[in-house]
Amino acid sequence: MSSDASPAPAKTPVTLREVAASAGVSVATASKALNGQGRMTAETRARIRETAQRLGFRPNSLAQSLLRRRSFTVGLLTNDTYGRFSLPLMSGVSDALVDAGVSVFLCNVEDDTRLAQLHVEAMLDKRVDGIIATGKRIDRHLPVDLANLRIPVIYAFTQPDPGAIAFVSDDAGGARLAVEHFCRLGKKRIAHVSGPSGFAVVHARAQAYRDVLIERGLPVIEPLLGAWSEAWGHEAVGKLFGAKAGREGAPDAVFCGNDQIARGVIDALRERGIGVPDDVGVIGFDNWEIVAEATRPPLSSVDMNLAALGREAGLALLSLVGGKPAEPGIRKLPCRLVVRQSCGRPPGG
Amino acid sequence: MSSDASPAPAKTPVTLREVAASAGVSVATASKALNGQGRMTAETRARIRETAQRLGFRPNSLAQSLLRRRSFTVGLLTNDTYGRFSLPLMSGVSDALVDAGVSVFLCNVEDDTRLAQLHVEAMLDKRVDGIIATGKRIDRHLPVDLANLRIPVIYAFTQPDPGAIAFVSDDAGGARLAVEHFCRLGKKRIAHVSGPSGFAVVHARAQAYRDVLIERGLPVIEPLLGAWSEAWGHEAVGKLFGAKAGREGAPDAVFCGNDQIARGVIDALRERGIGVPDDVGVIGFDNWEIVAEATRPPLSSVDMNLAALGREAGLALLSLVGGKPAEPGIRKLPCRLVVRQSCGRPPGG
Structure with a gap:
């Protein structure tokens, strides 16, 4: 706020030498005073510390890092340009660290091998x-390729190398939460609309959808990918609620593979005069709040808890950096269902 | 990809001593070989370099930074949790640097003073x-408060301290692009729907909207905030196209203060049976692609060129760090209009 906030060229940081000169002591004495060592009067120590503070002196963490061979920085590599997944994850990582x-370096490598190599x-x-x-x-x-680096690597929400430590969300468990919630609400014909078949999560979620319906003795409608x-x-609404289907055979609930699909499903149902949630309940996946909250009615959605996932990844990395060994393998962390209005109310509720 | 990608605890980096031992030379010779100095046979130099490469030795940039008093890192502070503005900006900064x-540290400080102070x-x-x-x-x-730091600070897309260097988008210019485009398409009754009156950009854009209409002799409809x-x-569609308004006095174009408002306007117009763009053209602001492209029809929108803005900010910071002085002040960078389908076609086009 001060008018002194001038955009002057870079000044060099205050040195210990300047602190010592300003306090009228030797560099050695200044160093000892600031490190809480050496023999001197309490007044001298206090005066040197006050001088250092006034001048804005900072003990040189680069020099300290050299001694300890640690930089106290970690890198976060991502190719998620929009940050939908990486930003919540990064906030969890930062929180842990x-x-x-x-501190965390975020590097967006997009899908560019040369750029990724440069950042690494x-x-x-x-x-x-x-x-x-x-x-x-x-x-x-x-x-x-992050295998064979001489520093620890943790994978979070991306394909790990074999033998590495990775954290991912439990997609099958998340899908179960959604479908079981529909079952509890008394839905009898639950459909599933999801993304491209090239995605592993599409199959994991579809399989969980089938498993729950079979366990409950409800009809399985072949998932639409x-x-x-x-x-x-x-x-997909055209396919599920088209002229041929008739309202008899039409679904009373649609579990969607992401929030954008769910948004399209809800808009299309409204345009056909089918009420959400009273005629048809809808649940999405990702809990992308800016979409979920703008949907009419607001969208219930499965949240992958990416901040918690980032936090676990950060703590695991800290532990490895600290020299503690850890078992390799993929850790699946639970999702949670965020209930808004689109899924419907309990019978008689 | 190798099964050697073990999650072993942190190994210490390869030292120059290890390189020297492995190559069978002194540490001093190894250092000279890698720095391109000293006298030795080309074979010896090549052998030491090959050894260093094989062992994964990296010249210690911390030590180099200490000598040069530069760390070759800059910090990017943001409170934009969703990253809609910060991520494109950061990609521009990284590109410049x-x-x-x-390298860039991204720190999300949210709106938390304690967290911000901690990150700084x-x-x-x-x-x-x-x-x-x-x-x-x-x-x-x-x-x-970033005033009075002993390192250069550049502000980009946030309120600067007095006397600082800042880069912002030219909001008035961006609004002009949208309204002038409508004029060229022959629109006669152009409305403006924008965000809360507490935002400076709301007033800048509304004023530009008024200015263009007055210059063209077209009616100004009081902006809806x-x-x-x-x-x-x-x-807002209810207000502009309500029963009282009648189709005679209704707008034939709506310039919206952001893409979410524009999305709501287009959906509401469709639900009233008003065609976009044939009856009413719509233009948004921000060019948030994931929203603009999902809108039916796809949304034309003003893009603030945040990646270019980040690039300018990165280059300005590099220049200050390199010791070149720069004039303080706020630099406004131009926006551009991204034309999709929602704004309409030229007459006879």
Whole structure:
């Protein structure tokens, strides 16, 4: 706020030498005073500390890092350009690390191998203590090989290398939450509309959908697979609620593979005069709040708890950096169902 | 991909000593070989370099930074939790810096002063060469005082301190692009629906809207200010196209303050049987692709060119870090209009 906030060229940081000169003591005495060592009067120590504070002196963490061989930084690599998945995950990582004094480099490598290699090289040059690799889908590698780095790597929400430690959301468990919720609401004909068949999560969620219906003795409607888009949600409504289907055989609930499909499904149902949630309940996946809350009615959705996932990944990395070994393998963390209005009310509720 | 990608605890980096031992030379010789100095046979030099490469030795950039008093890192502070504005901006910053070997710390400080202070302290401890401050609106400060730091600070898409260097989008210019485009399409009654009156950009855009209409001799409809939401877009259509208005006095174009409002306007018009773009053209602001492309029809929108803005901010910071002075002040960078289908076709086009 001060008018002194001038955009002057870079000043060099205050040195210990300047602190010492200003306080009228030797550099050695200044160093000891600030490190709480050496013999001197309490007044001298207090005066040196006050001088250092006034001048804005900071003990040089680069020099300290050199001694400890740790930089107290970790790299977060992602190819999720929109940040829908990476930003909540990063907030969890930062949350886990901030109290340990560790900062995070976020590098967006897009799908560009050269750029990814460049960023990894830069991270290694800066001697990051470890790397967390994350992405936009859990069945694809980032466009760079992170095996055989001499620092620990944790994978979160991206395809890990064999033998690595990875954290992913429990997609099958998340799908179960949605379908079981419909069952509890008394829905009898539950459909599933999801994304492209090339995605592993599409099959994991569809299988969980089938499993729950079979367990409950309810009819399984063959899942409709398409795109991760509103337009596909519209189109799927045409298939499920078309002229041939008639209202008799039509679903009374639709579990969607993401929130954009669910948004398209709800808009298309409204345009056909079918009420949500009274005629048909709808649940999405991702709990992308900015979409879920703008949907009419607001969309119930499965949340992958990505901040919690990021937090676990951050703590695991800290532990490895600290020298504690950990079992390799993929840890699946639970999802949760966020109930808004689109799924319907309990019978008599 | 190798099964050797074990999640072993942190290994210490390869030292110059290990390289020297493995190559069978002294540490001093190894150092000279890798720095391209000293006298030795080409074979010896090549052998030492090959050894260093095989062992994965990296010259210690921390030590180099200490000598040069530069860390080749900059911090990017933001309070834009969803990353809608910060991520494109950051990709521009990274783009400007990557060739200079500079990496970026992204820190999301939310609206939490304590967290912001913690992150700034961490950046200073790590001796970042400079800071770029960015946010989610250009008329609010981040929740931390960045004046009087001893390193350069550049503001981008957030309220700067007086006397600082800042980059913002030219909101009035962006609004002009939209309204002038409607004029060229022959629209005669152009309305404006925007966000809350507490935002400076709302007034800048509304004023530009008025200015263009007055210049063209077209009627000014008092701008409707509300929320940055789809729901407000719906509500505004009720006001503009309500029973009282009649189709005679109703607008033939609506310029919206953001894409979510525009999405609500288009959905509400469709539900009233009013065709977009044939009856009414609609243009949004932000060019948030994931919304603009899902709108039916796809939404034309003003793009603030945030990646270009980030790139300019990154280059300006590099220049300050390199010791070149720069004039303080606010630089406004131009927007561009991305034409999709919602705004309409030229007459006879």
